[in-house]
Amino acid sequence: MKKAKNFLLFFLIFSVFAxxxxxxxxxxxxxxxxxxxxxxxxxxxxxxxxxxxxxxxDVTGPTIRENYKEDIRQGRVGAIFNAYGVDxxxxxxxxxxxxxxxxxxxxxxxxxxxxxxxxxxxxxxEAASWDTAAVRQAARxxxxxxxxxxxxxxxxxxxxxARDPRWGRISEGAGEDTYLGVAMAKARVIGFQGNDxxxxxxxxxxxxxxxxxxxxxxxRDYNTVDISDRTLHEVYLPPFKACVDQGVATFMTSFNExxxxxxxxxxxxxxxxxxxxxxxxxxxxxxYTSINEMIPHGFAAxxxxxxxxxxxxxxxxxxxxxxxxxxxxxxxxxxxxxxxEIDAAVKRILTMKFKLGLxxxxxxxxxxxREQQDIMKPEHLAFAREMAKKSIVLLKNEQNLLPLSKNTGxxxxxxxxxxxxxxxxxxxxxxxxxxxxxxxxxGIRQAVSPEMKILYAKGCSIIGDSTQYMQEAINTxxxxxxxxxxxxxxxxxxxxxxxxxxxxxxxxxxxLAEAIIATGKPVVTVLMNGRPLTISWLAEHTTxxxxxxxxxxxxxxxxxxxxxxxxxxxxxxxxxxxxxxxxIPIFYNxxxxxxxxxxxxxxxxxxxxxxxxxxxxxxxxLSYTTFEYSNLRLSTDTLNMNDTLVVNVTLKNTGKYKGTxxxxxxxxxxxxxxxxxxxxxxxxxxxxxxxxxxxxVSFKITKNDLAFWDxxxxxxxxxxxxxxxxxxxxxxxxxxxxWLK
Numbered sequence: 001m002k003k004a005k006n007f008l009l010f011f012l013i014f015s016v017f018a019x020x021x022x023x024x025x026x027x028x029x030x031x032x033x034x035x036x037x038x039x040x041x042x043x044x045x046x047x048x049x050x051x052x053x054x055x056x057x058d059v060t061g062p063t064i065r066e067n068y069k070e071d072i073r074q075g076r077v078g079a080i081f082n083a084y085g086v087d088x089x090x091x092x093x094x095x096x097x098x099x100x101x102x103x104x105x106x107x108x109x110x111x112x113x114x115x116x117x118x119x120x121x122x123x124x125x126e127a128a129s130w131d132t133a134a135v136r137q138a139a140r141x142x143x144x145x146x147x148x149x150x151x152x153x154x155x156x157x158x159x160x161x162a163r164d165p166r167w168g169r170i171s172e173g174a175g176e177d178t179y180l181g182v183a184m185a186k187a188r189v190i191g192f193q194g195n196d197x198x199x200x201x202x203x204x205x206x207x208x209x210x211x212x213x214x215x216x217x218x219x220r221d222y223n224t225v226d227i228s229d230r231t232l233h234e235v236y237l238p239p240f241k242a243c244v245d246q247g248v249a250t251f252m253t254s255f256n257e258x259x260x261x262x263x264x265x266x267x268x269x270x271x272x273x274x275x276x277x278x279x280x281x282x283x284x285x286x287x288y289t290s291i292n293e294m295i296p297h298g299f300a301a302x303x304x305x306x307x308x309x310x311x312x313x314x315x316x317x318x319x320x321x322x323x324x325x326x327x328x329x330x331x332x333x334x335x336x337x338x339x340x341e342i343d344a345a346v347k348r349i350l351t352m353k354f355k356l357g358l359x360x361x362x363x364x365x366x367x368x369x370r371e372q373q374d375i376m377k378p379e380h381l382a383f384a385r386e387m388a389k390k391s392i393v394l395l396k397n398e399q400n401l402l403p404l405s406k407n408t409g410x411x412x413x414x415x416x417x418x419x420x421x422x423x424x425x426x427x428x429x430x431x432x433x434x435x436x437x438x439x440x441x442x443g444i445r446q447a448v449s450p451e452m453k454i455l456y457a458k459g460c461s462i463i464g465d466s467t468q469y470m471q472e473a474i475n476t477x478x479x480x481x482x483x484x485x486x487x488x489x490x491x492x493x494x495x496x497x498x499x500x501x502x503x504x505x506x507x508x509x510x511x512l513a514e515a516i517i518a519t520g521k522p523v524v525t526v527l528m529n530g531r532p533l534t535i536s537w538l539a540e541h542t543t544x545x546x547x548x549x550x551x552x553x554x555x556x557x558x559x560x561x562x563x564x565x566x567x568x569x570x571x572x573x574x575x576x577x578x579x580x581x582x583x584i585p586i587f588y589n590x591x592x593x594x595x596x597x598x599x600x601x602x603x604x605x606x607x608x609x610x611x612x613x614x615x616x617x618x619x620x621x622l623s624y625t626t627f628e629y630s631n632l633r634l635s636t637d638t639l640n641m642n643d644t645l646v647v648n649v650t651l652k653n654t655g656k657y658k659g660t661x662x663x664x665x666x667x668x669x670x671x672x673x674x675x676x677x678x679x680x681x682x683x684x685x686x687x688x689x690x691x692x693x694x695x696x697v698s699f700k701i702t703k704n705d706l707a708f709w710d711x712x713x714x715x716x717x718x719x720x721x722x723x724x725x726x727x728x729x730x731x732x733x734x735x736x737x738x739w740l741k
Contacts, residue, residue, distance in 0.1 A: 034350045047324055052319045054082045055068060075100040080092055093363060116146040118141060128572060128574050137191065147203050165575065251282065267313040283352060403565025414459050421438075424556070437553050532578060623661065625653055630649070634646070704717070
């Protein structure tokens with residue numbers, strides 16, 4: 001009887017829609033349909049839409065509600081996460097549509113961060129490609145696979161600017177730079193959402209974590225953030241604004257507080273900036289139980305109070321905390337929240353359900369044929385290999401050791417990460433099956449003829465101090481003509497709740513490296529990691545070094561492609577590598593002091609025991625060929641406020657290989673009403689050049705590129721002198737000047 005009653009109500013709802021005069025504006029039609037549903041809802045059903053609960057299919061946090069299925073049947077949940085697979089999703093959706101009074105469909109979300117079944121490099125690695133088209137395509141493939149298994153919402157992209165590599169979640173973002181972060185934000189939102197959310201191969205994106213989560217003190221996850229409003233607006237907010245401009249469907253609040261106010265209860269962030277200033281129309285979801293966590297923050301007295309703070313600040317959906325579920329009705333009865341605020345939140349959520357096409361077809365994302373056909377297709381794996389190659393950064397190549405010849409006599413592949421599958425797909429690897437990843441050892445063996453001799457030794461474990469495998473590795477190295485040494489982190493060492501105070505090689509890996517290098521054999525070090533590492537000794541003594549991050553399902557073949565020269569590496573670092581932990585936080589766009597570094601003057605800003613400079617700077621990355629920058633010139637040395645300045649530089653491939661260079665444009669405002677960074681990235685361009693080929697690379701600068709938050713917190717460009725830098729990384733650049741009038 002309940003099922004028949006449910007279908008009757010569903011029929012009445014759509015009868016109203018069918019009789020409504022079709023407006024010319026699609027948004028208006030959806031708004032009318034949302035209002036029609038809202039009028040039929042009880043307060044309990046409205047509050048139900050504001051709850052996001054996890055299934056028991058996967059675990060991504062500390063709390064599980066075991067009765068989530070009963071919550072669905074009672075209409076007390078609006079969305080489910082950690083549930084995928086067509087059969088499972090269909091059954092949960094059936095409960096919502098056929099066993100509740102109104103039959104309002106569920107949204108299904110999951111952490112699809114850098115791939116779903118086919119796993120791409122970690123997000124930091126993808127950013128190292130500086131290739132927005134490739135990053136967009138990786139997100140597109142992830143959306144195709146995720147939606148084929150019933151999902152229609154991803155908790156990505158992560159837009160947190162991160163300047164402290166001790167923070168484990170640096171692996172999930174685009175690194176330390178705001179301009180690059182904006183470019184990656186746009187690419188990922190487009191990749192996930194496409195042009196039409198009702199297309200069943202697209203899914204809602206979620207800009208997270210709003211805001212400034214990457215500025216956690218001491219690089220410790222969930223920790224306090226205390227930054228100026230100018231730094232918030234200038235460094236941390238622009239990638240989120242870019243997501244809004246790109247039409248992102250949802251936002252997720254961050255765990256941290258900013259200047260004493262937790263983000264989940266921060267009306268300034270969620271209402272004043274996000275909705276009023278930026279015009280965001282989607283809905284806001286919390287991170288996992290972050291409403292509840294305002295109590296230990298000391299911002300809320302109890303859960304009921306926390307829920308009131310969150311709703312009044314602008315939070316629409318409560319992830320897993322059940323605070324709205326348990327307390328919002330009482331808060332409404334007491335006048336602590338208003339029905340208008342609840343209705344507004346419900347409308348925003350229902351609007352997205354209509355945009356996803358769920359009211360027209362609740363089972364739109366439950367297609368068994370797609371599930372069988374669209375997962376880990378050969379073309380997906382081929383692109384994963386391509387994406388991994390684009391992400392690899394060549395950090396060192398003494399004596400042009402790389403690329404290796406496929407006729408090299410004997411190669412020894414050594415190290416705890418040389419033959420591992422699990423680590424390759426990194427943290428937040430969604431539904432990725434690590435057993436299907438192809439290891440470095442396998443990739444190398446696949447790349448050469450069966451006659452070529454490939455030796456292998458583990459050497460040591462990633463962690464621990466056992467030396468039982470060390471001598472075997474040394475003996476193996478001695479038999480080889482060249483050694484490939486694979487070292488780095490375990491996947492669990494980066495990502496959420498994975499901060500490290502010491503970001504050197506864990507365990508005895510550096511001792512292994514010392515022993516292998518001591519054999520006198522040429523050594524190619526392959527790094528696998530989710531953050532910059534402090535590896536000064538290794539960087540100095542190894543012959544060649546590749547940063548490969550956690551490269552995903554096809555990491556092994558991709559690394560082999562680079563090692564043997566089938567692909568010329570073109571990656572550039574999206575984050576600075578420090579010499580030691582004591583330099584952290586270290587980033588390229590710092591501000592000068594009144595006593596800038598002077599090696600000959602003790603009383604300037606420097607360390608007694610180490611140089612100020614990084615081990616590897618932001619934007620750095622070598623190639624098997626060489627590039628020469630020359631003839632930096634400007635279209636004018638005086639830029640008027642409403643005009644455009646053109647920057648030209650001549651770029652030549654002076655080496656023996658065809659290669660790709662990422663030319664980078666930086667500016668410096670020499671004198672302003674508030675101090676400005678010594679350099680700021682304002683443009684980049686990837687250029688493919690044959691040997692001896694020369695090309696002119698052009699950039700355009702307008703006043704918008706020179707604007708900043710001035711002394712009165714207005715976003716303006718100020719007249720004055722500017723320096724322009726163009727080069728292959730943030731340190732090695734040509735320089736000239738112009739004036740803004």
